[in-house]
Amino acid sequence: MEDSKGNIWLGGYRLAQLQDNGSDALVIALDSVGNKILEKVLGNPALSEGIATVVEAPDSNYFIATIIGDNLVDLGNNPQSRCKLRVLEMDIGGTILWDKAYGSPLALNYISNCEKTKDGYLSSGYYLDWDRDFTQRDAFYRSFSFKTNFNGDSIWYREYIAGSIHSDWNRLFDLSVTPDGGFVAGGHFSSDVSPLTGQAGSHVWIIKADSLGCVVPRCQYVSLPESEPKTSIN
Numbered sequence: 001m002e003d004s005k006g007n008i009w010l011g012g013y014r015l016a017q018l019q020d021n022g023s024d025a026l027v028i029a030l031d032s033v034g035n036k037i038l039e040k041v042l043g044n045p046a047l048s049e050g051i052a053t054v055v056e057a058p059d060s061n062y063f064i065a066t067i068i069g070d071n072l073v074d075l076g077n078n079p080q081s082r083c084k085l086r087v088l089e090m091d092i093g094g095t096i097l098w099d100k101a102y103g104s105p106l107a108l109n110y111i112s113n114c115e116k117t118k119d120g121y122l123s124s125g126y127y128l129d130w131d132r133d134f135t136q137r138d139a140f141y142r143s144f145s146f147k148t149n150f151n152g153d154s155i156w157y158r159e160y161i162a163g164s165i166h167s168d169w170n171r172l173f174d175l176s177v178t179p180d181g182g183f184v185a186g187g188h189f190s191s192d193v194s195p196l197t198g199q200a201g202s203h204v205w206i207i208k209a210d211s212l213g214c215v216v217p218r219c220q221y222v223s224l225p226e227s228e229p230k231t232s233i234n
Helices: none
Strands: 008-015 023-030 036-042 053-056 062-074 079-090 096-116 121-128 141-148 154-161 169-177 183-191 201-209 225-227
Touching (some): 008 062, 036 079, 062 096, 062 121, 079 121, 096 154, 141 183, 154 169, 169 201
Parallel strands (some): 096 169, 141 169, 154 225
Antiparallel strands (some): 008 023, 062 079, 079 096, 121 141, 169 183, 183 201
């Protein structure tokens, strides 16, 4: 991301070698000729976190969407982190101005993208629905979007799936704000029983949501999790 001063901001993560749960969110800022002016590690040193996404805030500071490790979960003798959604604002010197975490800690919880809107920030990502018994769940990976205002206060949170099989993978990788205040998000859907083919299939997955994160209009009056109409798989 290039800010209004011409600096380049990179969000990602670092991985410690030969160390369990050693990944942490990482933010690096470069000036216009590539000199490093900031390197900031964000995370719980005892747990793994995913990437960070950086957006310039209206006050010329920097909004960062990432996750924060909360506890460990054993994924079949493979310890991984349960993480909460995390948003924070930081100045150009790396000082954190505010820092907020939301939701329940979920296995392999990732924020894959974030964009600024006229009144806040939209983020999207996905998590592994590990804690629910497979006989009760309708997806293995579930995707989500959420909106905050410019102070990081939560406005809404929605979840999306394209199928209904407990082993389905529903992962949104990218998001783009649309002129109507909503967004388009794209990613990948795979299933042992695809609703398009009736057999195993892997598809590009695209959704269009309104300004409240609803694929189906007025979803905010029903519930937060939202199953997407199957005809929207592309």
